[in-house]
Amino acid sequence: MIMAEEKKNIPKLRFREFTGDNANAWELRKFFDNIERVIDFRGRTPKKLGMEWSDEGYIVLSALNVKDSYIDFTADVHYANQDLYDKWMVGNELYEGQVLFTTEAPMGNVAQVPDNRKYVLSQRTIAFNIDKKKVTNDFLAILLRSQNVQLTLKSLASGGTAQGVSQKSLSQLRVIVPINIKEQQKIGSFFRHLDELITLHQRMLDEYKTLKKTMLSKIFPKNGEKYPELRFFGFTDAWEQRKLGEIVEWSKGSGLSKDALNIQGIGVPVIHYADLYKFNSVQKEVIHWTMNDIGTKIPENNLLFPMSDVTPDGLARTSTVLQSNVKAGGDVLIAKLNKDILSTFMSYQINRNKNQILPLVTGTTVRHINSKSLSTLKVTVPGKNEQKYVGSILMRFDSLIALHQRELELLKTLKKTMLQQMFV
Template sequence: MNSKTNTTGAKADTKPALVPKLRFPQFREAEGWRSTPLNRLAIRVKQKNRDEKIDRVLTNSAEFGVVNQRDFFDKDIATQGKLEGYFIVELGSYVYNPRISSTAPVGPISKNKIGTGVMSPLYTVFKFKDDRNDFYEYFFKTTGWHTYMRQASSTGARHDRMAISSDDFMAMPLPVSSPDEQQKIADCLISLDELIVAQGCKVDALKTHKKGLMQQLFPREGETQPDLRFPEFQNTGEWEREELSNCLKKVIDYRGKAPPKSESGVPLITAKNVRFGWLDMTNDEYIEENKYEEWMTRGIPQAGDILFTTEAPLGNVALFPCAGKFALGQRLLTLRSKSERCLPEFLLHSLLSPTMQEDIDFHSTGSTAKGIKSAVFVKLNFCYPKDIDEQQRIANCLTSLDDFIAAQIHKLESLKAHKKALMQQLFPFLEGAEV
């Protein structure tokens, strides 16, 4: 056992009082918090699944918490006949998964909220003595306990898993205040979570609405009129149906060897930057300034050009930035439309329509990473209204909806960021720990 830890709990609560940065008004004059080892507040669960009476296998995901293994992996990882050694995890118990990841650098601790099941003996299962423990569910979502885990774990740990004994784990120091203050913090964060969930549902509903609207605004396969047309265009006749290439002025295909990346220079747009209708430049990559002209000899995109991913991920579309200098990486096509025939904004939304996405997928090849060749892509069936004004009307409608969805997504991300910042202030710093 690590000499720095104390599993007996005999000398608990001897450290100086802890004070969080933010306290609710009714507790500001109360005494400070204290630090108490987990083994004083909870008991370790070691009940095995004898006779395999329980066949519901659970797993602890860093992103989703405790979930059914079958739902998470789309199959059973653990096989029947080998579950006798698994721990029984009751509703309300907590589970520590020692597997580390970018989102859980020392492994996640999650509360079982879905019902009784069994888990691998590689996990550590424990249950708080007090049923009012939502406070600790939120504490384990902070990083306030990470420093202890790093200090108590073995230096010979596998690169993807923490090596910490059960005794050392149960000696983890936890912050303790009055039950009323802990419940107040939990209630606050629960309310914020409910708000986040409601906002997430709103975003999902808007996305579903947009998908249904696009199914009506664009003709189905083999048809030349959509189910829904704006009033001023209802008597303007059928749409034109022909090869996509007939509506394109230029196609630039970036294939071959990988671009000469560097730590700075001209920003590089790759397939992973092109999302479903928008450009994500948070993952910055560059090529050297003096290699830009040589790399872009196949053609330099212009404002209004459309970027299309030919594979991994297939079928994503975004407009090329109107301002700035950018280089393009592999697996991208640049499409320049004949604006007198097909507006760029209409082409963008048309490529994102359910009918076009299904056609792109149908003509793609490959088993693991599906892709489509540019020569095949430009020959796809393309349907558009001859009236440029109708194209503009459709594009404006969907662009406005996209802007509204983006605003709601921004609100959702702001709520998540607010919660993260709030949690950093509601929980005190433990000595030698980061929050």
């Protein structure tokens, strides 16, 4: 790709073979000049046909399933039997790669039919039968997600909370497209592969989050029990039931206003109480530093609790910080665990059982929690080696989740940048 000259209806960034002598300007068209037929704006339901959804059969695609560039097969999926499919879709069959568009709730999501299975098209979602001489499906899919088109769609939308576009509104849409169908193919293919990478990382991220949630439900004993459902090989002893106050020494952070913080790594690493709402169960590094000599030094093997918030849920959390020589500001409650209890293990357990903290919260407008009430929190403790195994496997999940989250954010940023540069 190379940067193109600033000219009317020519994108800033183009594939090399469409520059120089081949640098034709893109063409302004009515949107429907690219479309042979729309399926469909009628918004039917099975009841209008005297029928109901089925427990199995053909998958129904609605606005809940059409996400940004992919089909979500887990979101409120319905099915249609053969009779309903025959009455609803015969003559309007969908095909692989066909562009789907949500007209309302939410408006403006775009995806493509993922394969050649037979699908039923439900309410608030339409499909476009393209004019193949003028546009490709891959290009149309990304064109509808470009910044200018999305902004125009919002200006054409109507309605209150649930904004939507009608067929009449879409007829007013103007788009700028490459005249050369090969340039459309190249652009469409590029973004399709980019979307596939984004979908892959999103799927893996969701799977790791689900797997971690499952592990958390099985790797700790249920309330009142002494044995977890899932254990590492070689561990058979019962877990010991304790109260948190029996295994910690309490202290508090001090000072440290927001004005004293920086994110450039200048000075002493510190934790402002608001940072705790952003931290994971195990936080390897802080996110703030200060030049001021204030705060309370956090001991090794710690648990940190925020002491005030406007919601009870905000207080139902803890973190352990692995970085050394960190200071805590005011409204941070510090628990130093005894040497037989690992903070990495205990932090995951307390967060997994956070509903036990909610009854301990006091206050109305501003909610509070203190060491006296948290000391009554019931926990269960295995031997130190088993604690180490449990903590390490959960930390591994967090590392994988963070990795795919970063990759996903980078890919989405790349896509946003390319959309801005490669479209007029």
